[in-house]
Amino acid sequence: MSVDVKRITIRVSPALHRQLHQAAADRSVSLNTLAVRALEACVEETSTDQEHLPLRELSALLAPAAEAAELTEEELLHYARQVRRRIWQERYEKTVQAFTDQQEPG
């Protein structure tokens, strides 16, 4: 049975070539397998970087929960405003005020 594969040729320095051989030997795989895994990881990482935020998945999780709890948009946004004010008071207000005081002349 034949497997459809494509062949690519890459040029590396002798030093990297030695290191790759050693890395493959350490993992008990061929140099080809090592290179394929590295290339697959690279492609996967690139595609993850380009992914959108999972808003649709979050929505599928939270929209039914809000509906079940009869939570209205107005209630949630009002609560979000309260959260903003609480975070401001707890995390930012004093440090920003201290910074502002330092900047004032005299």
Add this chain to the structure above:
Amino acid sequence: MSPIRVFPDTGVLLAMIVFPHDRTGSPTLAGEVLQLYDKSAFDLVIGQAVMDELDEVLDERFPRHRPRAVSLLMPFTERLVRWPTPTEIAAVLPFCSDPSDAPIFASAVIARPDIVLSNDFRAFHTPQAKAFWKEHGIAVESLYGLLCVLGRRERKGETEPRVAGAGWAVQPTLPAAVGIGSERKHEGPK
């Protein structure tokens, strides 16, 4: 051409996630924006300060679902715009009608988006806030406004003068931070 980069306020992000449909099942404005995001019509750039608020809301209002939500967002934490420094927050304070908005304003400046997206008209669309966004080369839009930018709505009566102190003539009656539901489907000058 790169897609438009949009920095959402926490309120619109919550509306997109939690209220994409109204009670009849029709998409809300937030839901329409979410659909466009799914189609890569624009990019979202999220601030760590916004994510902090989102996390607090999840913790308090959706405690059972928070672990799953956090695990969904975890791979994206490195892409969040950093927290603003006290210096950066102090610099934007004069433009904020409520000081608690300052970390979000400062985060938006750090993110350098094309558009700041908020339906909180009393915070993000005031004359001083608009002057601030303009100074930083950032447009500020509501959900309806973003749909106009993306060609899904028309700015009715755009040639008419807007009411001083508000983005649209209907807005002075809106309570702070509760604009999204009220704006739904009928934003624009009357």
